[in-house]
Amino acid sequence: MQIDLTPFRRAFLDESAEHVAALEEGLLRLESQPEDSELLSSIFRAAHSVKGGAGSFGFEDVARFTHVVENLLDRMRNGLLRAERSLVDLLLRANDVLKCLLEAARAKEYGQPAAAACDTRAIEAELQQRLGAPQAHEASAPSVTASAAESPTSSSVWRIEFAPHADFFRTGADPLLLLRELAGLGRVVSIEAEVQALPAWDEFDPEVCHLAWRLELESSATLAELNDVFLFSSDDARVAIQPRGAARAEAPSVDALPSSAASAPAQGVAPAASAAQRRSGAESASIRVSVEKVDQLINVIGELVIAQSMVADVVNNFTPERVGQLREAVLAVERNTRDLQERVMAVRMVPIGSIFSRFPRIVRDLAAQLGKEVRLELEGEETELDKGVVEKISDPLTHLIRNSLDHGIEPPLERERCGKPREGVVRLRALTEGGSVFVEIADDGAGLNTERIRAKALEKGLMRPDDNWSQEQIHQLIFQPAFSTAATVSDVSGRGVGMDVVKKNVESLGGAVAIHSTRGEGARFRIKLPLTLAILDGLSLSVGGQIFILPLVSIVESFRPRAASLKTLLSGGEVALVRGQTLPLLRAHRLLGIEGAQTDPTKALLAIVESDGRRVALLVDELCGQSQVVIKNLDANFRRVEGVMGATIMGDGRVALILDVPGLIRLSEGATSTLALA
Amino acid sequence: MTKTVLIVDDSVSMRQMVAFTLKQAGFQVLEGGNGKEALERLAGAKVDLIITDLNMPVMDGITFVREARAKPQNKFTPILLLTTESQESKKQEGKAAGATGWIVKPFNPEQLLKVVQKVAP
Numbered sequence: 001m002q003i004d005l006t007p008f009r010r011a012f013l014d015e016s017a018e019h020v021a022a023l024e025e026g027l028l029r030l031e032s033q034p035e036d037s038e039l040l041s042s043i044f045r046a047a048h049s050v051k052g053g054a055g056s057f058g059f060e061d062v063a064r065f066t067h068v069v070e071n072l073l074d075r076m077r078n079g080l081l082r083a084e085r086s087l088v089d090l091l092l093r094a095n096d097v098l099k100c101l102l103e104a105a106r107a108k109e110y111g112q113p114a115a116a117a118c119d120t121r122a123i124e125a126e127l128q129q130r131l132g133a134p135q136a137h138e139a140s141a142p143s144v145t146a147s148a149a150e151s152p153t154s155s156s157v158w159r160i161e162f163a164p165h166a167d168f169f170r171t172g173a174d175p176l177l178l179l180r181e182l183a184g185l186g187r188v189v190s191i192e193a194e195v196q197a198l199p200a201w202d203e204f205d206p207e208v209c210h211l212a213w214r215l216e217l218e219s220s221a222t223l224a225e226l227n228d229v230f231l232f233s234s235d236d237a238r239v240a241i242q243p244r245g246a247a248r249a250e251a252p253s254v255d256a257l258p259s260s261a262a263s264a265p266a267q268g269v270a271p272a273a274s275a276a277q278r279r280s281g282a283e284s285a286s287i288r289v290s291v292e293k294v295d296q297l298i299n300v301i302g303e304l305v306i307a308q309s310m311v312a313d314v315v316n317n318f319t320p321e322r323v324g325q326l327r328e329a330v331l332a333v334e335r336n337t338r339d340l341q342e343r344v345m346a347v348r349m350v351p352i353g354s355i356f357s358r359f360p361r362i363v364r365d366l367a368a369q370l371g372k373e374v375r376l377e378l379e380g381e382e383t384e385l386d387k388g389v390v391e392k393i394s395d396p397l398t399h400l401i402r403n404s405l406d407h408g409i410e411p412p413l414e415r416e417r418c419g420k421p422r423e424g425v426v427r428l429r430a431l432t433e434g435g436s437v438f439v440e441i442a443d444d445g446a447g448l449n450t451e452r453i454r455a456k457a458l459e460k461g462l463m464r465p466d467d468n469w470s471q472e473q474i475h476q477l478i479f480q481p482a483f484s485t486a487a488t489v490s491d492v493s494g495r496g497v498g499m500d501v502v503k504k505n506v507e508s509l510g511g512a513v514a515i516h517s518t519r520g521e522g523a524r525f526r527i528k529l530p531l532t533l534a535i536l537d538g539l540s541l542s543v544g545g546q547i548f549i550l551p552l553v554s555i556v557e558s559f560r561p562r563a564a565s566l567k568t569l570l571s572g573g574e575v576a577l578v579r580g581q582t583l584p585l586l587r588a589h590r591l592l593g594i595e596g597a598q599t600d601p602t603k604a605l606l607a608i609v610e611s612d613g614r615r616v617a618l619l620v621d622e623l624c625g626q627s628q629v630v631i632k633n634l635d636a637n638f639r640r641v642e643g644v645m646g647a648t649i650m651g652d653g654r655v656a657l658i659l660d661v662p663g664l665i666r667l668s669e670g671a672t673s674t675l676a677l678a
Numbered sequence: 679m680t681k682t683v684l685i686v687d688d689s690v691s692m693r694q695m696v697a698f699t700l701k702q703a704g705f706q707v708l709e710g711g712n713g714k715e716a717l718e719r720l721a722g723a724k725v726d727l728i729i730t731d732l733n734m735p736v737m738d739g740i741t742f743v744r745e746a747r748a749k750p751q752n753k754f755t756p757i758l759l760l761t762t763e764s765q766e767s768k769k770q771e772g773k774a775a776g777a778t779g780w781i782v783k784p785f786n787p788e789q790l791l792k793v794v795q796k797v798a799p
Contacts, residue, residue, distance in 0.1 A: 003699055003787040012691035045733045049689045052731075052762055055784025056692065063784065172747075172756040172778040177799060207753075232779030232797070235770075 009057045013106045014288065016053065016062075019046040020099045021357050027091050028360045034083035044073045050098070062101045065120050068127045069094050081130070090126055092361070097123050155220045157189060157244040162230070163212035164237040173233060179213065181229050186219025216244060287387060289347050297347065300340045307332035338628065345535055348388070352430045352439070353381025355394045359401055359428060366405050373412050373423040374405055380430035385437050389509055389529055393439065396502040400441045400525050401426060403499070408445030408523055418520065420444065436511075436553065442524040448475050448517040456483065475515045479503040510645060512611065512662060536631055538658065540624040540650070541607065543588045544597035547656040548620075549629055549648060554661040556608040556615065558623060563602050576606055576617040583608065586668045587619045588659075591643060597621055611661040618664065627651075631658060643667045681798065682723070684708045686716040686730035686742060687760065696729060696760075699787040700794065713737025717745055720752065727798040728757040729781070732768055740768070740775050747776030756797035 026043040033039060047070045054063035069091070075081045100118035107114045160182065164175050182188070194212040198204070219226070223241060230239045310329040314322050356378050367374040385393075409415075409424035416422055429440045450471055457463045457477050477483060481500040506513050510530045517523035530536075538549035565577040566585065574585040585606070589597035598604040598621045606617040629648035634641060634657075645660035683705045687693040690711075697707045708725065710716030712734040728746060732739035739759060746752050759772045759780040769780050781793045 003702065005695065005787075008691050008695040008698070011694055012689075015689060015691050042735060045688070045735065048733045048762075049692075052760070052783040053689055053692050056695065056786065057784075169754060170747075171773060171776050172752075172754050172797070174754075174756075174797075177797065180799070181796065229796075232773075235773060 005057060009059075009109060012053045012057045012059075013102060013109060016050045016102050017099075019050050020095060020102060021354075022046045023095050023098075024092065024361055025357055027088050027095065028364060030083045031085065031088050031364075037077070040073070040077045040083070044070065044077050047073050050102075059101075059105050061120070062098070062105060065094075065101060065124065066098060068124055068131070069098065071131055072127055075131070087130065090123070090130065094123050094127060155186070155218055157216055157218045158221075158223075158226060159214070159216055159242055159244050160226070161212070161214050161240040162237060163194075163239075164209045164233070166208045166210070168209040168233075168236050169207055171232075171236065173236065175209065175211070175213070178229055178233065179215070182215065182217055182226070185221045185225065185229070186217050189216040189218050191215035212238075287348070287350070293343070293347055297340070297343045300336060300343050304333065304336040304340060307336050341535065341628070345386075348386050349384040350387050350390055351381060352383050352385050352390055352393075352437070353378075355390055355397065356381050356428060356430070358394075359397070362398065362401065363405065363426065366402060370405060371411060372405065372409050374409055375423050375425050376401075377425060377427045378429075379427065383430035383432055383437055385430075385529065389437075392505060392509055393527070393529065396505045396527070397428070397439065397441065399499070399502050400527075401428065404441055404443040404445065404523070404525075408443040408447070410446050437529045439527045439529065440524055441527075442522060444522040447519045447521055447523050448478070448515065450474055450517075450519065453477055471517075472515070475517055478515075479513070507662070510660075536629050536648075536658065537626070538629045538648075539607075539626050540656065541605075541620045541622065542624055543592065543621050544594040546594060547624065547650065547654060548588070548592075549656050549658040550607065550609065550618075551645075551658070551661065552626065554609045554611055556610050558605050558607040560604070561601050561606050561617075566601055576601075578606075578608060578617065581615070583615050583617045584668065585617045585619060586664060588664075589619070591664055591667050609661045609664075611665055614665065616665055616668070629656075629658065680704065680706050681726040682706045682708060683727040683729060683794075683798075684710065684716060684719055684723075684725045686710040686713065686728070686734070686739070688712055688731065688734040692731070692760070695787070696790060699790055702787075703791055703794070713739065713742030713745070716742055720746060720749065724751050725755060727794065728752070728755055729760065729794075730757065731760045732772070740771055743772060743777050744775040758793060758797065 023043060023046045026039060026046065030036070030039055030043065047066055051063055051066040051070050054060075054066060072081070072091070076083055076087075081087065097118055097120055100116075101120070104114050104118060162175070162178065164173075168175065179191075192214050194214070195210075197210045197212070199210065217226075226241050227239075230237065233239065307329060311326070311333060314326045314329055318326075359378070360376055363374055363376040404426050409426065410418070410420075412422040415424065425444050427440070427442045429438075429442070431438050431440075453474050454463070457474070457480075458465060460480075460483070462477060462480060462483075463469060463474075478499050479502070483499065503513055506527055506529070512528045514526045514528070515523065516526065536549070537552040539552050539555055540547055540549050542548070561576055567575050567577070567582075569575060574587075575582045576585045577583075585601070587599075588594075589599070601619055604619055604621050605623060607620055607623070608615055609618050629650075631646040632648060634644060634646050641657075643660055643663040643666075644657045645663070646658045647655050648658055650656050681704070683700050685693050685696050685700070685707060686709075687696070688711050693709055693711075697709060701707055705727075708719045708723065710719050713730070714737040716728075716730065717737075730739045730742055734742075737745075743757055743759070746755075746757065756778040757776065759769065759777050760783060761768055761772070761780045762783045772780065778797050779793065781790060785793075
């Protein structure tokens with residue numbers, strides 16, 4: 001039977017990537033709890049699984065390298081080696097090499113050009129050194145020792161004695177199967193059972209083996225092949241095999257021939273992946289989904305099929321009286337479609353922990369490099385986000401964490417002087433709140449230096465000396481391009497490249513970054529992210545006869561204002577008084593350049609929208625209704641438009657633009673600041 | 679009559695490969711990710727063959743073999759261990775716990791079927 005191993009090889013590669021991540025996480029934890037035997041076992045298991053699978057799926061180099069790592073871990077597990085720092089270091093580096101090997105294997109599997117070659121030799125030498133005696137290439141697949149008794153193919157007669165021990169059945173073995181297997185190897189010339197050991201009926205125990213057999217077998221099989229029949233029974237039976245006529249009773253070593261001799265892994269070497277299977281990012285090529293989610297999906301599909309057949313039935317036998325039934329059936333379809341949509345989106349949701357897991361290593365290495373003592377605390381790893389968001393948030397998070405370590409956390413001595421513990425804490429936390437996911441990076445370091453940022457901003461002309469800005473507004477300046485207050489440029493951060501990129505990346509995901517910082521106590525960066533990129537709960541509204549969509553999450557309320565609650569400022573800007581609060585009034589028709597819209601606010605509607613904790617009143621003609629819309633990217637199909645995050649196709653086939661609230665606010669600020677300058 | 683096999687391994691790819699191979703060979707397949715899960719699968723079910731890995735979280739292979747063998751309906755069920763060549767002592771430990779035989783990793787589907795054929799034809 002030929003079995004194509006390709007899907008299993010790919011599953012193995014996915015799984016191994018997880019094992020490698022688990023190895024890394026485990027090794028990092030091992031440093032603080034070197035005596036944790038359960039932890040050591042789980043680390044060992046991860047390496048062991050990679051090795052076991054790699055061999056079976058034809059990744060020889062992975063199997064060979066992991067074998068060495070596994071040996072070392074095994075020694076640690078058995079208490080022969082201590083998990084001291086240098087050893088953990090070595091294992092971490094070995095894990096990096098393993099990761100490299102697996103990535104190379106993955107590239108090959110998917111027919112992609114291989115990345116840089118992995119240097120296994122140096123690490124392997126170090127590992128071997130730790131293992132003590134240079135095990136001159138310990139044969140991971142033992143070579144076949146040719147049996148002296150192996151005779152040519154010519155048929156000969158063997159005399160075989162087989163006496164199972166009394167407890168032979170205890171391990172689920174069956175003498176009959178062995179005899180049949182022998183018979184299958186040739187022709188049974190004679191066979192006799194020894195029944196002397198059979199007890200009397202009243203003492204007979206059917207679960208004890210009382211029999212033994214002697215048989216003569218004419219076969220072309222070799223002694224090794226015959227011994228193989230009794231491979232599992234060597235300890236549970238007396239077995240003697242000799243050629244008929246042989247004078248001397250040979251004591252055959254039943255178990256000497258390792259079954260692995262027969263398992264030279266020639267099978268399963270990767271055939272070149274066909275061009276059709278080529279994908280760009282191997283990382284994002286597949287997604288692992290829990291069975292539960294798939295089951296739910298199948299349930300909904302079932303419902304949908306029923307609803308669809310209801311519609312078909314009504315339509316095929318339509319009479320005007322059945323219009324009520326039709327409406328009901330269509331409603332059922334609608335409900336199921338929405339359900340299906342949600343479930344399919346859920347398939348794309350992955351836990352953010354998949355990227356959190358890389359940070360302990362980064363923090364560890366960076367803290368060592370900076371001479372700081374830092375503990376990283378993770379929380380909410382199980383928070384789920386769209387796969388696309390998770391992948392893209394990794395870089396900004398990395399940057400913010402490096403930033404916290406470099407600029408936030410003070411050196412140990414300085415911390416002691418301030419009365420803080422030597423060890424700083426960086427807390428990475430994810431949580432779901434409303435329609436958004438928040439990711440926070442908080443440290444207990446020095447906090448942002450408002451004065452220094454202000455000075456820098458003045459120097460760069462980003463603000464004027466008489467500007468009376470809030471602390472929050474000043475802090476936002478660090479997201480300006482090429483803005484760095486670091487006294488010296490370090491390797492880690494401080495070139496002023498990055499924070500603006502962080503902000504840009506987060507915003508391109510439809511998110512926002514907020515800073516809370518208290519001098520001397522620490523800083524907290526809060527990233528707000530949409531749950532998913534592709535579907536949005538929106539409120540449709542009209543301006544001058546055109547339909548636009550506002551994300552529902554950004555709308556606070558809407559109402560028709562009275563003339564008394566509207567004011568025009570000297571600068572020309574307008575404000576609306578809403579429950580004692582003064583909000584800037586933005587005219588959507590003006591921002592979007594639409595003619596024919598209602599310009600009298602008392603005859604139109606104000607939608608109070610919120611972004612980043614700021615509220616503005618948006619003037620629109622009327623609200624049309626709430627619906628879920630599928631976001632189509634505008635950048636890719638047209639170009640980026642400020643104030644617009646995308647477009648969607650409405651039920652009646654019209655295209656509607658989806659408004660981007662932070663963008664609208666920026667647009668209005670641009671407008672007012674030009675006015676202010678004039 | 680269709681035979682049922684229980685496959686116990688924490689490695690999904692390994693389990694898939696073994697499961698697929700045995701399904702091709704006409705077995706009905708039950709799966710467990712560790713010893714404990716496997717015992718739950720065994721509750722009330724009669725299987726004709728058990729194949730188990732040794733190193734698993736929650737409950738390892740040896741403990742699983744011992745517990746499975748202790749159940750009356752599995753008293754004579756063939757149990758195969760998935761082991762590596764470096765685990766010679768484990769084979770003995772496994773036999774002592776009641777395992778019938780073993781399959782040495784790495785193996786390919788043909789080798790797997792050969793060993794299965796041996797204990798559960």
